[in-house]
Amino acid sequence: MADATEIRRSADVDTYDMEADVVVVGLGAAGACAAIEACDAGADVLVLERASGGGGTSANSGGLIYLGGGTPVQQECGFEDSVDEMFKFLMYASAPGASEDKIRPFCEQSVDHFHWLEAQGVPFKRSFWKEPGMEPPTDDCLVYSGGEDCHPFAEIAQPAPRAHKAQAPHAAGAFLMQNLLATVETRPLRVEADMAAETLIQNEHGRIVGVVVRTVGEERTVRANRGVVLTAGGFIMNDEMVARHAPALSVCNHKNATPNDDGRAIRMGQAAGAALTRMHMGEVALPITIPNRLGRGIFVNRHGQRFINEDTYYGHIGLAALFKQDGNAWLLLDNETFERNFIGSEPAFVAETVADIAATAGFPAGALEATVALYNRHAANREDPVFHKRADFVQPLTNGPFALIDARTSGTIYATFTLGGVETLPGGEVVNPDRHTIPGLYAAGRTAALFCGLGYPGSGMSLADATFFGRWAGRSAAR
Amino acid sequence: MADATEIRRSADVDTYDMEADVVVVGLGAAGACAAIEACDAGADVLVLERASGGGGTSANSGGLIYLGGGTPVQQECGFEDSVDEMFKFLMYASAPGASEDKIRPFCEQSVDHFHWLEAQGVPFKRSFWKEPGMEPPTDDCLVYSGGEDCHPFAEIAQPAPRAHKAQAPHAAGAFLMQNLLATVETRPLRVEADMAAETLIQNEHGRIVGVVVRTVGEERTVRANRGVVLTAGGFIMNDEMVARHAPALSVCNHKNATPNDDGRAIRMGQAAGAALTRMHMGEVALPITIPNRLGRGIFVNRHGQRFINEDTYYGHIGLAALFKQDGNAWLLLDNETFERNFIGSEPAFVAETVADIAATAGFPAGALEATVALYNRHAANREDPVFHKRADFVQPLTNGPFALIDARTSGTIYATFTLGGVETLPGGEVVNPDRHTIPGLYAAGRTAALFCGLGYPGSGMSLADATFFGRWAGRSAAR
Numbered sequence: 001m002a003d004a005t006e007i008r009r010s011a012d013v014d015t016y017d018m019e020a021d022v023v024v025v026g027l028g029a030a031g032a033c034a035a036i037e038a039c040d041a042g043a044d045v046l047v048l049e050r051a052s053g054g055g056g057t058s059a060n061s062g063g064l065i066y067l068g069g070g071t072p073v074q075q076e077c078g079f080e081d082s083v084d085e086m087f088k089f090l091m092y093a094s095a096p097g098a099s100e101d102k103i104r105p106f107c108e109q110s111v112d113h114f115h116w117l118e119a120q121g122v123p124f125k126r127s128f129w130k131e132p133g134m135e136p137p138t139d140d141c142l143v144y145s146g147g148e149d150c151h152p153f154a155e156i157a158q159p160a161p162r163a164h165k166a167q168a169p170h171a172a173g174a175f176l177m178q179n180l181l182a183t184v185e186t187r188p189l190r191v192e193a194d195m196a197a198e199t200l201i202q203n204e205h206g207r208i209v210g211v212v213v214r215t216v217g218e219e220r221t222v223r224a225n226r227g228v229v230l231t232a233g234g235f236i237m238n239d240e241m242v243a244r245h246a247p248a249l250s251v252c253n254h255k256n257a258t259p260n261d262d263g264r265a266i267r268m269g270q271a272a273g274a275a276l277t278r279m280h281m282g283e284v285a286l287p288i289t290i291p292n293r294l295g296r297g298i299f300v301n302r303h304g305q306r307f308i309n310e311d312t313y314y315g316h317i318g319l320a321a322l323f324k325q326d327g328n329a330w331l332l333l334d335n336e337t338f339e340r341n342f343i344g345s346e347p348a349f350v351a352e353t354v355a356d357i358a359a360t361a362g363f364p365a366g367a368l369e370a371t372v373a374l375y376n377r378h379a380a381n382r383e384d385p386v387f388h389k390r391a392d393f394v395q396p397l398t399n400g401p402f403a404l405i406d407a408r409t410s411g412t413i414y415a416t417f418t419l420g421g422v423e424t425l426p427g428g429e430v431v432n433p434d435r436h437t438i439p440g441l442y443a444a445g446r447t448a449a450l451f452c453g454l455g456y457p458g459s460g461m462s463l464a465d466a467t468f469f470g471r472w473a474g475r476s477a478a479r
Numbered sequence: 480m481a482d483a484t485e486i487r488r489s490a491d492v493d494t495y496d497m498e499a500d501v502v503v504v505g506l507g508a509a510g511a512c513a514a515i516e517a518c519d520a521g522a523d524v525l526v527l528e529r530a531s532g533g534g535g536t537s538a539n540s541g542g543l544i545y546l547g548g549g550t551p552v553q554q555e556c557g558f559e560d561s562v563d564e565m566f567k568f569l570m571y572a573s574a575p576g577a578s579e580d581k582i583r584p585f586c587e588q589s590v591d592h593f594h595w596l597e598a599q600g601v602p603f604k605r606s607f608w609k610e611p612g613m614e615p616p617t618d619d620c621l622v623y624s625g626g627e628d629c630h631p632f633a634e635i636a637q638p639a640p641r642a643h644k645a646q647a648p649h650a651a652g653a654f655l656m657q658n659l660l661a662t663v664e665t666r667p668l669r670v671e672a673d674m675a676a677e678t679l680i681q682n683e684h685g686r687i688v689g690v691v692v693r694t695v696g697e698e699r700t701v702r703a704n705r706g707v708v709l710t711a712g713g714f715i716m717n718d719e720m721v722a723r724h725a726p727a728l729s730v731c732n733h734k735n736a737t738p739n740d741d742g743r744a745i746r747m748g749q750a751a752g753a754a755l756t757r758m759h760m761g762e763v764a765l766p767i768t769i770p771n772r773l774g775r776g777i778f779v780n781r782h783g784q785r786f787i788n789e790d791t792y793y794g795h796i797g798l799a800a801l802f803k804q805d806g807n808a809w810l811l812l813d814n815e816t817f818e819r820n821f822i823g824s825e826p827a828f829v830a831e832t833v834a835d836i837a838a839t840a841g842f843p844a845g846a847l848e849a850t851v852a853l854y855n856r857h858a859a860n861r862e863d864p865v866f867h868k869r870a871d872f873v874q875p876l877t878n879g880p881f882a883l884i885d886a887r888t889s890g891t892i893y894a895t896f897t898l899g900g901v902e903t904l905p906g907g908e909v910v911n912p913d914r915h916t917i918p919g920l921y922a923a924g925r926t927a928a929l930f931c932g933l934g935y936p937g938s939g940m941s942l943a944d945a946t947f948f949g950r951w952a953g954r955s956a957a958r
Contacts, residue, residue, distance in 0.1 A: 003913040005752060097726030240914075244756050244902070247576030247932055267912040273484060273750060277723050280759045303865050305784045324803045364864040366853055374849045385843040386782050423723070433746040434482040435719075453726055 003199070004267035008212050008221075010203040016210065016223035020046035020190070022477045023211055023224040025197045025265060026232030028056025030445025030466035032180040034229045034428075034474030035189055036120065043226060043478035045189035048213055050196045050232070050260050054184070055177045057233055057258050057417070057446070062135040063172030064145055064460035065467060068162035069107055071114045073142050076126040081160035083107045088157035089148055090457055097278065097453025102426050106451065106468055113468050114164065120183040122176055123167040132161075132292055133314055134342075134459060139167045146458020147312035151388030163460035176463075195220070197265065200228065200272050200441070208272055208440035227440045227477035229428065231470060234418035234446035235263025236282070245279035245420065251327055251409040252284060252416035261417070265447040269422040272441055275433040277449035279420035283456050286318035288331060288405055288412055290342035295393045297333040298375055299407065301325040304358065304367030306375070306386065311393040313458050318414060327409035330361070332372070334397040343413055347403035357402045372397055417462070419450040428473025442477045444470040482678070483746035487691050487700075489682040495689065495702035499525035499669070501956045502690055502703040504676045504744060505711030507535025509924025509945035511659040513708045513907075513953030514668055515599065522705060522957035524668035527692055529675045529711070529739050533663070534656045536712055536737050536896070536925070541614040542651030543624055543939035544946065547641035548586055550593045552621050555605040560639035562586045567636035568627055569936055576757065576932025581905050585930065585947055592947050593643070599662040601655055602646040611640075611771055612793055613821075613938060618646045625937020626791035630867030642939035655942075674699070676744065679707065679751050679920070687751055687919035706919045706956030708907065710949060713897035713925035714742025715761070724758035724899065730806055730888040731763060731895035740896070744926040748901040751920055754912040756928035758899035762935050765797035767810060767884055767891055769821035774872045776812035777854055778886065780804040783837065783846030785854065785865065790872040792937055797893060806888035809840070811851070813876040822892055826882035836881045851876055896941070898929040907952025921956045923949040 021043035024035045031047060032054065039045045047054075068074065068086040087107040091098055118124065129136035132144035145163030147153055168175035184191065194215050201210035201221065210223045235241040236255045241263045243250060255261075270276065289295045295311035299321070307329070308320045321329040330348075338347075351357035358368035376396040378384055384394050406412055421443070423431050428442040445466035452461065500522035503514045510526060511533065518524045526533075547553065547565040566586040570577055597603065608615035611623035624642030626632055647654035663670065673694050680689035680700065689702045714720040715734045720742045722729060734740075749755065768774045774790035778800070786808070787799045800808040809827075817826075830836035837847035855875040857863055863873050885891055900922070902910050907921040924945040931940065 003915065005911045005913045005915070096729065097722060241912075243576060244754070250575065270754070270912045271752060275723070275749070276755060276758075278759070279755075280757070303785075306782075366856060367865050370849050370853045374845055377845060386846050432484045433720075433749050434484045436482065436484070 004264050005271035006199055007271040008199055008201045010201050010209050013201055013221050015221070017220040018046060019223040019225065020044045021226040022229065022474070023048065023222055024229045024231060025211060026056060026230070027054035027191060028231060028233065028445060028466070029058035029177065029180065029463055030470030031231035032184050033467045033470035034231055034444060035184055036187060037471045037474035038478040039187045039189045041475050041478035046222065047189065047191040048195040048197055048211065048222065049191065049193045052193050054181045054191065055174070057256065057261055058463060058466065059174045059177040060258060061171065061173035061256065061463065062459065063176045064135055064163040064165050064463065066145065066162050066458060066460035066464040067110045067114050067164050068160060069110045071111050071164065073124055073126050073164055074160060077128040077142055079160045080158065081162070085158040085160065086110065086162065089153055092156045093146060093153060093457035094452035094455045099451040102451035102469065105426055117467065121179040124164050125167045128161060133290055134287065135165050135171055137170055139169050141165050141167065145313065145460050147316055150312040150390060151309050163458065197232065197268065200268050202272060206439065208438060224440065226479070227442055229473050229477050230265040230269055230443040230447045231445045232265035232447050233261040234421060235261060235266055236416060236418045237261045238263040246282055246418060248280070248323060249282040249416050249418070252414040253409065254413045254415040256415055256417040266421050269430055269441065269443060269447070272438050273432040274422040274430045274438060277420060277423040278453070281419040281454065282416045283315060283419060283462065284318035284322045285315050285415040286321055286407060286412070287314045287343060287415065288341050288345055288407055289314055289317065294333070294337070294339065294341055295389070296337040296395055297331050298397065300330050300332060300368060300371060302328040304363040304371050306371055309384070309387040309389040311389045315456055315459060319456060321407060322409065322414060329407040331405040331407050332397065333403045333405065335399040335401055336395065337397065338403050345405045345412060348406040348411065349404040350401050352400040354402055357404055361404050418446060419452065419456065421446060421448045424448045426469070426472060427476040428469060429476060442473040444473040483743050484750035485678055486750040487678055487680045489680050489688050492680055492700050496699040497525060498702040498704065499523045500705040501708065501953070502527065502701055503708045503710060504690060505535060505709070506533035506670060507710060507712065507924060507945070508537035508656065508659065508942055509949030510710035511663050512946045512949035513710055513923060514663055515666060516950045516953035517957040518666045518668045520954050520957035525701065526668065526670040527674040527676055527690065527701065528670065528672045531672050533660045533670065534653070536735065536740055537942060537945065538653045538656040539737060540650065540652035540735065540942065541938065542655045543614055543642040543644050543942065545624065545641050545937060545939035545943040546589045546593050546643050547639060548589045550590050550643065552603055552605050552643055553639060556607040556621055558639045559637065560641070564637040564639065565589065565641065568632055571635045572625060572632060572936035573931035573934045578930040581930035581948065584905060596946065600658040603643050604646045607640060612769055613766065614644050614650055616649055618648050620644050620646065624792065624939050626795055629791040629869060630788050642937065676711065676747065679747050681751060685918060687917060703919065706921055708952050708956050709744040709748055709922040709926045710924045711744035711926050712740040713900060714740060714745055715895060715897045716740045717742040725761055725897060727759070727802060728761040728895050728897070731893040732888065733892045733894040735894055735896040745900050748909055748920065748922060748926070751917050752911040753901040753909045753917060756899060756902040760898040760933065761895045762794060762898060762941065763797035763801045764794050764894040765800055765886060765891070766793050766822060766894065767820050767824055767886055768793055768796065773812070773816070773818065773820055774868065775816040775874055776810050777876065779809050779811060779847060779850060781807040783842040783850050785850055788863070788866040788868040790868045794935055794938060798935060800886060801888065801893060808886040810884040810886050811876065812882045812884065814878040814880055815874065816876065817882050824884045824891060827885040827890065828883040829880050831879040833881055836883055840883050897925060898931065898935065900925060900927045903927045905948070905951060906955040907948060908955060921952040923952040
């Protein structure tokens with residue numbers, strides 16, 4: 001197999017086995033949306049998928065899509081939202097390094113995007129599910145997925161739930177993709193499966209004019225008369241790329257991915273001169289405060305100190321635990337707050353008193369006790385002036401026995417996928433390090449860098465980015 | 480001016496204005512060492528420097544070079560060191576993501592490198608300066624520069640001081656470069672100043688065969704018969720690149736750089752297909768515990784919690800404060816521990832009691848008091864079981880008035896430079912994302928990624944990497 005970076009010169013290509021106006025590489029959510037839009041814009045579209053069928057990592061996901069500014073679901077469920085409040089939240093929660101040039105139009109056209117998704121056959125129930133964070137176990141739609149109603153975000157922007165799940169129980173990624181793929185089938189476009197893209201074809205002017213693919217061991221050349229759209233996932237399954245670019249993620253033991261998230265498309269883009277952005281970033285979910293009532297416990301680091309308001313989104317908790325506490329965290333619960341969490345964690349330690357559990361678990365002498373004493377002193381008034389947890393979640397931890405849940409990377413699930421990739425303009429045009437576009441080359445989904453900076457605002461962000469900017473990339477390529 | 484990424488095809492170059500076997504771009508420490516070695520290996524060498532003379536950021540630096548394993552200075556000062564202990568320290572302090580393939584030979588040949596530097600006319604006094612962290616104000620040589628004798632490193636490897644300063648008072652970077660440049664002048668090689676490299680020249684086989692430069696407004700083409708070595712600094716002075724790759728560094732207000740650290744050479748390398756590594760990383764020095772006795776105070780974050788052993792290297796403190804506390808930190812001192820620090824910080828708050836200073840500074844109710852109470856309880860026994868500060872630095876903070884030094888990014892110096900760059904093999908060969916070498920292209924110094932991972936072990940690391948692997952790059956290019 002050729003290396004991704006051995007770009008093929010068009011002068012070295014004698015004949016093309018296939019041809020289209022727009023060639024889309026990868027048929028996950030971004031690829032499906034790009035293909036539909038390119039086709040609707042009048043282009044002859046060919047989609048190349050490495051697996052035996054479409055879906056990609058999108059089909060393995062929870063299926064939440066972050067949308068707001070007053071969608072029909074938000075309105076019918078009685079939530080006020082606006083473009084400005086959504087924008088304020090996303091910019092704050094994404095900082096530093098957020099791409100304002102993408103976040104602004106994404107917020108402004110979020111309601112339109114909701115309608116477009118429905119028009120492609122993706123149904124959303126007009127209902128709200130009050131347990132925040134992850135996808136509802138029912139077919140309900142709307143959830144808080146980014147701690148919008150928690151500190152510090154509630155003080156920055158008017159809170160509203162914005163994660164929308166298509167109308168299917170539990171994880172709805174497969175259902176989302178079934179519907180998008182069914183819509184793809186209604187369009188006059190071609191999908192070729194079992195086609196592994198290997199490298200791009202570039203002409204003497206630097207323009208991308210095609211793709212080299214491999215199918216059942218044989219090479220095929222594909223000409224793209226208007227453009228190639230790379231929508232072939234991220235790189236979390238490529239250990240060498242993770243070690244080089246995002247070594248902190250290498251300790252995360254659960255990858256939200258398919259084996260094809262090996263960074264191939266990102267390296268193909270690099271070979272054409274693409275800039276890469278924020279390659280060290282990942283989403284990191286630590287899902288051990290689900291159900292959210294478990295946020296009545298307190299997270300502590302290895303020094304016995306709290307480090308976050310425990311009521312917030314488990315993605316904020318995961319990023320803080322991994323990047324700021326080096327993956328060393330514990331969740332302390334007492335007999336009043338303990339319940340079995342979503343993943344069924346057994347307590348690593350149980351003891352009658354805080355002092356006993358601290359000694360057994362090996363915390364520095366007096367440290368956990370001091371933390372609990374300060375917490376309980378304020379909790380008696382339902383206050384948390386140190387980390388600003390909401391009053392509903394604040395109650396003194398005084399009723400033994402106490403339990404410590406192991407929230408270290410070695411002790412529980414840290415679920416991750418990569419957020420860095422090739423740099424694109426809002427229209428999906430891939431740019432080089434001088435921010436000049438590479439003619440004929442487009443990207444979206446996790447092959448491209450997410451529009452966020454060093455923050456990950458909440459669940460549903462990656463599919464929102466993939467579907468919204470996948471559409472834009474498809475339209476741009478069709479021009 | 481042409482963009483860095485508009486690579487020039489050799490087919491489009493009619494004549495070359497200059498020619499050499501090896502062309503070195505940039506005459507800082509890495510460039511000087513590369514040029515000397517390439518010349519000594521028998522190559523005809525041409526050095527192109529953008530400024531009006533050599534020196535670069537190396538000449539603006541403190542001049543510390545990290546060397547160990549039993550150098551003559553270490554031996555004569557009575558410090559035992561070995562390759563293994565140096566290796567253990569560097570691997571641990573660099574993790575995760577450290578380049579073992581570079582750290583291993585760097586440790587093994589560190590003593591040889593010391594002798595080579597002396598042979599190039601860089602003198603090192605056989606003396607130790609006991610104040611750790613930064614360059615001695617005298618012409619003394621050896622200092623602890625990475626917290627080797629502090630937690631956690633002292634438990635990982637046998638401590639030894641390893642930062643070596645050339646024999647000149649205060650910052651010795653200029654003196655180091657004077658000597659290296661004088662040696663460059665003794666060699667039969669050419670140095671052309673005021674030559675701004677614009678882009679690389681690549682032939683039809685992908686080999687780098689030259690450089691396009693600009694001088695007094697005119698373009699010149701330079702042929703490199705064996706190789707081009709990029710040693711032209713990092714990118715901390717390029718706001719757009721910092722925003723894209725290392726947004727966390729953008730709040731650092733003191734840049735260890737010259738205006739030429741604009742990432743030009745890194746972008747030139749990218750245009751030739753180079754992989755980039757660890758672009759988000761920087762060195763971050765928070766020099767407010769100099770003199771080191773100030774480590775008897777305690778750093779606290781905005782929650783009033785400690786976060787590090789205060790006796791350690793101020794680079795470890797800076798990285799922890801910026802990356803793990805979002806740049807929010809304060810140094811608390813009492814009347815016994817207070818003294819004027821190196822940069823002359825005035826206390827932001829002064830009060831008679833901890834409770835008063837906490838209230839005045841706006842810490843959460845009771846938080847700072849709880850931290851100080853726990854610290855003092857153990858400090859009464861000269862112990863610090865929470866952060867493991869050495870006993871010499873542990874004394875109760877009980878004697879008012881108390882002072883808080885503002886250690887936020889907005890309140891004091893955070894000195895930074897970038898550590899990411901093009902990826903190289905130990906021999907300086909630049910590699911593409913599939914880890915294939917790009918024929919004819921080499922890099923060293925801050926144009927290349929430092930051999931560390933997400934840690935920065937100590938002062939002197941960047942000059943050590945630049946001089947040691949600059950030599951290797953020069954030798955490789957000369958072959």
